[in-house]
Amino acid sequence: MALADADGIESLSMRKLAAALDITAMSLYYHLKDKEDLLDGMLDIVHSEFATPSAGDEWRAAMRKRAGSTRSVLAQHPWAISMKARTSPGPATLGHLDSVIGCLTAAGFSMAMTGHAMSILDSYVLGFAQQEASLPLDPSGDIGDATEAIMAQQEAMADSFKNLAAMAVSLILQPGYALGNEFDFGLELILDGLEVALLSDSVSLSQ
Template sequence: MQAAVALADADGIESLSMRKLARDLGVEAMSLYYHVKSKDDILDGMIESVIDEMALPAADAEWKSALGERAESARRVLGRHPWAISMVDQRTTPTTMRHLDTVIGCLRHAGFSIAMAAHAMSLLDSYVHGFALQEASLPLDESGDIGATTEDILAQQGMTAAFPHLAEMGVELILQPGYAYGNEFAFGLRVILDGLEAAFTAEARSRA
């Protein structure tokens, strides 16, 4: 599956075909069918390979730091494999199910109700996948900087007057030394985890 993942990383998931994969492996396309039933089997295996790269919490881990580490890990992994962002939730495999089950187990061990665990997973995964999609879509340079694009936009005649608030953000934030869009992830993650902690505490008090 590593060859298929490497092919998708380099050229996008649209480039993946049995013929191209066979060529990269140095075999005939038909010989692949001795190992897999269809392209769907390959896609499932690719997603399992990506999921395996993501950090998983131990069952008895402190939930807040464990989920934070998982979120940061998932974002890094999806950044390496942007083609997988739209596929992670589409394909159900033993590996994806085991990953989700482990996260639920960590939350349940910490005292989360099933409903609150579902809220936590939905909120965090939506944020991670959405942020990863934005990073893959924005015109960022290799360092994660969007400054060059911002400068080009602000240099267009009339842009500052037409969009003063965007111009203010560009000049006072984005174009300042050290700014990188990726740094926004930590802020959002902290807000979400703090909010979940408050909701979890309130739920626990209501049951006491």
């Protein structure tokens, strides 16, 4: 994982991993079935780093914490993002999901509504992490260094893509703009929506 964080997942080879461990490539195959097996294990470790709700947590706070930690963990291990859509989950992955379901049902969510909530939250956070990872931002989230590169394309865009150009100058290039702010907006919007859905859900159940 240190190698993948430093040089990118595509440059992690069995030979390089072995060299970092002072053994040869083939020795790895005593411990691992194949490279897939290695990646599955790495992904499960990533899942173990996500904040997991404890029994009794208030659901909104728990989901906020989970979303935030997921985002920051995935920012630290960007290679995990595209792998998250991987079949064959490990124990950490399953345990994490289990706690989330427990938290939501304890808060009064029906099983169907729990499924809805997890689907929308997970999709949002995963998608956001992926978009965030694709931007040439420094870790602060500030647009910083990229500004000049964008300004260079600015003239070419002004003709063909007027709206895009307008957004660039009046929003994205403004000092203080950071994609991180967008994350909270969307997350709160979703949590608000879920709260409403939760209310009508429990009403319909109690009738």
